[in-house]
Amino acid sequence: MGGPGAAAPAATPLDQVIPAPASVRGGGEAYTLGEGTRIRVPGGSGEGKKIAGYLAGLLRPATGYGLPVTTKDGRDGIVLRLGGSGTKGLGAEGYRLTSGGRAVTISAARPAGLFHGVQTLRQLLPPDAERQRDRPGPWRIAGGTIADSPRYAYRGAMLDVSRHFFTVAQVKRYIDQLAMYKINKLHLHLSDDQGWRIALKSWPRLATYGGSTQVGGGPGGYYTQDDYREIIRYAAAHYLTVVPEIDMPGHTNAALASYAPLNCNGQAPPLYTGTQVGFSSLCVPKKETYEFVDDVLRELAALTPGRALHIGGDEAHSTSHEDYVTFMDKVQPVVAKYGKSVIGWHQLTGAHPAKGAAAQYWGYDKTGTAERNQVVDAARNGTKLILSPADRAYLDMKYDKNTPLGLSWAGYVGVERSYDWDPGRYLDGAPAESVLGVEAPLWSETLSTSAHIEYMAFPRLPGIAELGWSPASTHDWDDYKVRLAAQGPRWDALGINYYRSPEVPWPAK
Known part of the structure; x- marks a missing residue:
């Protein structure tokens, strides 16, 4: 562990999640969750508000932040947006996640896509975000864009x-x-x-x-x-x-x-x-x-x-x-x-x-x-x-x-x-x-x-x-096993009793 002056660990790259997204374009400033972060649901859809409440419930215990859910539009915070021109072609379960210095925006045509985008967001945060007690953070999400939809229904x-x-x-x-x-x-x-x-x-x-x-x-x-x-x-x-x-x-x-x-x-x-x-x-x-x-x-x-x-x-x-x-x-x-x-x-x-x-x-x-x-x-x-x-x-x-x-x-x-x-x-x-x-x-x-x-x-x-x-183009065992290994600390945080297979290069506990 680093001392008081140690640099914060780098944010998880956008392409390191499971399942592998269909399209990833990394770059730009990371977004940092903070005390004042709000979860915004522009338009205030009922399903959108439920998903926002679910996300807030996941993140409040570890961050200690209030993460209020609001239907007011805004360009900061975590924005969960249903519909709009940017969601064409994403289908019933696809989503677009855009991360930058001021906001992380997840857009989807349908609520299922918004929910799947939230699962990706979880994996972009440090594993400690899954814990049920306050952790020190920082809570950073790498900059860039993911456009994602499933191969199979x-x-x-x-x-x-x-x-x-x-x-x-x-x-x-x-x-x-x-x-x-x-x-x-x-x-x-x-x-x-x-x-x-x-x-x-x-x-x-x-x-x-x-x-x-x-x-x-x-x-x-x-x-x-x-x-x-x-x-x-x-x-x-x-x-x-x-x-x-x-x-x-x-x-x-x-x-x-x-x-x-x-x-x-x-x-x-x-x-x-x-x-x-x-x-x-x-x-x-x-x-x-x-x-x-x-x-x-x-x-x-x-x-x-x-x-x-x-x-x-x-x-x-x-x-x-x-x-x-x-x-x-x-x-x-x-x-x-x-x-x-x-x-x-x-x-x-x-x-x-x-x-x-x-x-x-x-x-x-x-x-x-x-x-x-x-x-x-x-x-x-x-x-x-x-x-x-x-x-x-x-x-x-x-x-x-x-x-x-x-x-x-x-x-x-x-x-x-x-x-x-x-x-x-x-x-x-x-x-x-x-x-x-x-x-x-x-x-x-x-x-x-x-x-x-x-x-x-x-x-x-x-x-x-x-x-x-x-x-199918993303399929590669050597790449996948590294992404899989990074899930281990997340499962530890969630209390999941997983098998530490010797085929996977797990990080040391």
């Missing part, structure tokens, strides 16, 4: 709350972390063999009985409808859309255990707390199955403002191919009936994907050519793709043989391997325009705390976020 993260249940507070903590890296979809895996996690009025035992345990036999849990609404509200305030998943026709033991008529033999199996997959199936020929599916999707659609419902469809090993096709042909129109679009795991392409459906690809190096070709053919025929290759994007894969948490069926996934691929070219033969984006799933067979989630997600999640946001 879908940039997701999935949290499996079925294998182990995570509380509303734990989900909110993860949302906070996802928002920092401009993730805009939160896929919640709400049902599986080990637990059903959403209360539905039409089939109450799904939650009260089917949600009463988890892997290893713990107490489980479920979200009331108010809990689920609160998660959706909190996600929306961070510009994330919730994508709920009810996995069908396999991964359904919690439902089958809750209601005997859902079983072909009319007998409910016991609750399941192990980790095997592929043994359960809804009874495809029974009319009760489709009454159940209709009720579940109707209630879930009514609770969910987002456009998509995820119907799973993976690892249905106990369902014959003919039954699988029959089931998916009957279920996809139900999703449409309730005004939603279908997302399914990529096995959906082995049936007849509905018009407008998206297939989430989770294959990996050992996935057979026939299965890959099936997905590519569907993409050529109009099915959209979300890419989650298990040996790149699955955050529950171990980093290496010594990782104390996670699984390794898709191999070990180090930080470089997780980052070093191009979604636009990953599935050979799939049209580039078929790719909606990327998603980083986090399965929870071995994870039961927020610290566990963070250890597996960080430092890999920001890399998947960058693949979803940044232009």
Whole structure:
């Protein structure tokens, strides 16, 4: 540490943030946050004021400054501007950040872009800005301009709350972390063999009985409808859309255990707390199955403002191919009936994907050519793709043989391997325009705390976020690992329990 006369550390260069911005022009005088700094929202839009309040709430504890929010126009302070001529071409999520001696201005066409610009601003301030107590500063933001918008519209993260249940507070903590890296979809895996996690009025035992345990036999849990609404509200305030998943026709033991008529033999199996997959199936020929599916999707659609419902469809090993096709042909129109679009795991392409459906690809190096070709053919025929290759994007894969948490069926996934691929070219033969984006799933067979989630997600999640946001031209591991290393002190300040991978040149603590 420098003495009393030491020069202040240089401001973070504009191009050192994650995800890498589309365009950066550095130079000019830095802006310094001070006692008199105001956060201005010209025009006083309601969404703009909310985002300004969010920013003030982030920065007040560490700076000790009042940072009042005002709707008065002015050329000083932090200016959050919605609309105007400078926002053309930025799209629904893009922003422009201009920093100089008198002000930092973030401009965007839509509120989501303004919020993403605020996340960039956070990373341009010193890591101590994230602390919950007064720090000495100085709080400087390098001069120059960033013009930024995402490569892909879908940039997701999935949290499996079925294998182990995570509380509303734990989900909110993860949302906070996802928002920092401009993730805009939160896929919640709400049902599986080990637990059903959403209360539905039409089939109450799904939650009260089917949600009463988890892997290893713990107490489980479920979200009331108010809990689920609160998660959706909190996600929306961070510009994330919730994508709920009810996995069908396999991964359904919690439902089958809750209601005997859902079983072909009319007998409910016991609750399941192990980790095997592929043994359960809804009874495809029974009319009760489709009454159940209709009720579940109707209630879930009514609770969910987002456009998509995820119907799973993976690892249905106990369902014959003919039954699988029959089931998916009957279920996809139900999703449409309730005004939603279908997302399914990529096995959906082995049936007849509905018009407008998206297939989430989770294959990996050992996935057979026939299965890959099936997905590519569907993409050529109009099915959209979300890419989650298990040996790149699955955050529950171990980093290496010594990782104390996670699984390794898709191999070990180090930080470089997780980052070093191009979604636009990953599935050979799939049209580039078929790719909606990327998603980083986090399965929870071995994870039961927020610290566990963070250890597996960080430092890999920001890399998947960058693949979803940044232009392919910015992709460079040697550059990225330096930017990633600089996030370490920020995570320390936030109390994030990250893995200090030896692949990353972390600063000394």
